[in-house]
Amino acid sequence: MATTRHPRLEIEYCTQCRWLLRAAWTAQELLTTFRTELGEVALIPGTGGVFEVRLDQERLWSRAEDGGFPDLAALKRAVRDRVAPDRSLGHSEGRRE
Amino acid sequence: MATTRHPRLEIEYCTQCRWLLRAAWTAQELLTTFRTELGEVALIPGTGGVFEVRLDQERLWSRAEDGGFPDLAALKRAVRDRVAPDRSLGHSEGRRE
Numbered sequence: 001m002a003t004t005r006h007p008r009l010e011i012e013y014c015t016q017c018r019w020l021l022r023a024a025w026t027a028q029e030l031l032t033t034f035r036t037e038l039g040e041v042a043l044i045p046g047t048g049g050v051f052e053v054r055l056d057q058e059r060l061w062s063r064a065e066d067g068g069f070p071d072l073a074a075l076k077r078a079v080r081d082r083v084a085p086d087r088s089l090g091h092s093e094g095r096r097e
Numbered sequence: 098m099a100t101t102r103h104p105r106l107e108i109e110y111c112t113q114c115r116w117l118l119r120a121a122w123t124a125q126e127l128l129t130t131f132r133t134e135l136g137e138v139a140l141i142p143g144t145g146g147v148f149e150v151r152l153d154q155e156r157l158w159s160r161a162e163d164g165g166f167p168d169l170a171a172l173k174r175a176v177r178d179r180v181a182p183d184r185s186l187g188h189s190e191g192r193r194e
Binding site: 020041 | 100101102107112117118121124125128129132133135136137138139140141142154
């Protein structure tokens with residue numbers, strides 16, 4: 001049985017659409033911002049136009065549902081809210097309301 | 098329970114040594130070469146100088162045991178031997194003996 005580390009973030013990307021580089025970039029951004037709060041980030045090759053980000057099985061972004069690709073600052077806020085709710089993300093906090 | 102895809106390749110890297118970029122580069126190389134043969138590649142942040150590559154729990158490379166970093170062509174041959182034994186890796190086949 002594989003021993004996965006938690007929180008486990010998954011990025012499933014379409015190999016036919018050549019989205020590995022975008023998926024790997026997203027993984028590196030999240031692993032840089034959440035250096036100690038993420039257990040692992042799994043890059044999962046898929047097909048059929050999939051681009052999906054899941055955190056411990058919760059879907060944070062789905063190209064099929066949400067369209068396009070996730071805005072990185074918004075994705076970082078979604079991850080922060082779940083793995084490090086007290087942390088400020090500085091520039092990624094988004095525009096003041 | 099997390100549903101991991103197999104074969105699962107893990108790259109555990111030391112965040113203190115800032116080896117994320119090397120780990121992500123290695124992941125992208127392996128996911129490019131083995132587009133359909135790998136179920137997932139997990140990037141796992143660690144500490145204490147770790148740099149280790151495991152395929153379904155089998156250790157293919159360990160900085161502690163082997164010293165330094167894996168030669169990519171050699172690593173690709175090790176992965177190929179396990180997930181796609183019949184495949185030729187072209188340039189990565191290594192120098193003719």
